[in-house]
Amino acid sequence: MTTPVIETTDLAKRFGRKWALRDCTLSIPPGKVAALVGPNGAGKSTFLRIAAGLSRPTSGTIKVLGEVQDGTDASLLQRVGYLDQERPLYRGFRVDEMFRFGEGTNPTWNMATAHAYVDQLGISLRDRVNNLSGGQQAQVALTICLAKQPELLILDEPAAELDPVAREDLLRLLMREVAERETTVILSTHALGDVGSICDYLVIMSHSKVVLHDDLEFVVESHRLLSASSSSTPALPEGVTVIDTRIGSRDVTHLVRLTLPLVEETWDITEPTLDEIIMAYLRLGTDSASSQTHVSAPSPRGGIS
């Protein structure tokens, strides 16, 4: 059995009286590009910072690459790359000085890789960080993570606030690294388009809790849209869990998670898009005029948490 890259048990983090993360139990297998999706304040960054060793949980445990992560083990830090959403580079440094910083703090640093990446991106080594555009800063920050040659790459909204071209360049750089070195990647994002195009594992967080985590393929396979006329709504079939309900003027649509094979003729059944599934989970627990929440959050492979 392969060791999960991240394994948490009842992980929780509290800032003052506010819980940023609660009851977080999940396991992310190696070799995946996992997307961490959720609204602002859902606890994504808190989770990633704990995973990177920047913050300690209030309760619960977290193992990263099979080791307890508390930020004090240099050998574990060496195996994990972290890119913060604010891309905190040393503003007065030149790019080559940032690389020197990376080289001095990482025994596995590959300077040739770092130079090759920024060369491809058209960034000069003599440029000062504070003179670079936001996209270039993100690329330099990602290059530092990649040149460290980690086994696990944790990226907190790496493409946030980037224009489409910079975003494309950044994701291409990332995908090339994944293809070449088979690095496991966990990235948080608000761009649902990125989830389907570059990720193969999905973690959805809402209200400081993990509400879904599973292989992307299985997530799509295990959800269906059930529609019927609102005037004569049939009973829901067995083996489904309603995630979200939309009541229109003429019909009712349920997004359901299947826990048993669906044999049904009274409902009109269609396969939802990934965006529809994600949005349904993000609406869990929120009030909306057009949707009603019927169930608590499901855990992977059919259970109800």
Next chain:
Amino acid sequence: MTWMAWRLQRSVYLFALAVSLVLIGLTIANGLHLQMLLHHWRGAPCHGGNGFDPKYQRYCQSQLSNYIGARNSGLVVHLMAVVPAGVVGVVLGANLVAGELSQKTVRSAWTQSVTRKHWFATKVLVGLVSILVMAVPLCLTATWWLDASMWTPRISTNSMTYAGLLPAAVGVFAFALATAVGVILRRPGWAVAMALSVLLAVMWTMQFEVRPSLVPVHIAIIKPVVVTKGFQAGKVPTVAAPDNSWVLFSGFAPLHSANIIPSQSDEERWQGLEFGCETAAAAQQNEQAATASQVAHCQLKNGLQLEQLYVADNEYWKLQIREGGLYLVGATLLFSASLVLVRRSRA
């Protein structure tokens, strides 16, 4: 990592180093000028005011006033070691952790392949070496200047903190203090303000409350010299403490009192008793000045003696090492506390 620590403080430090070199140059120039003026005053024809020919009186007076004027106007120079060392210590310390916390660059630093302990220890070490490289020449120059200017005994309050080892120790303590305050406040600007305030309070306490108890205090009894004729008829107190000693107390105190510096209220009470003796004797004689024997008798009756409490000059280095050691112990404790906080701190 060492390069990184150096690179982050390089601009501030090089500026401070340049300022220090200018200060050293000015201090040496000022010291040489004072030495020259003192040489003129002490040499022929003035001989330091001893037995010069009256025809040189105007010349000698001008030599003396030149020396005193130059010395007084250069008194600020005695701060040239402790102030730069303290300020640089505070600025480097405030930026050591708080600068990175406020810029959030710790999120980069703490996720590389070095532990926070290693990161912190390297930065502290580089900061300490930098401060000492700057402070040691300043200490040597300030020590030389205080000696050359003949301003005050080196062990006196006006001189002790500003020369010898203490400016360097103060710089190290300031560095540790600002580091600890910065870790707590997480803002370098606030850390500088808070650390400077605390540093001044600590230095004041060390100078006036702690220092006198670090080395043995000696007592010298002043025997009145009776003058029976002339304008100053009465008693003329003489100084009993050895030359260049640090006089902590000079006044009336009970006979056989311990070598403990009296409190303000005790001092006033004993001064009042002595004043009573003077007044009573004067009233009895109906004269301006009381006779020495009457006053001495009254003092004996009240159990008082005129004394000086002092620390001798030969205790100078012992005092420097003990006070400097206290600053360094404080710095070590503050660095340890900072390390604990850094390891627990969230980025």
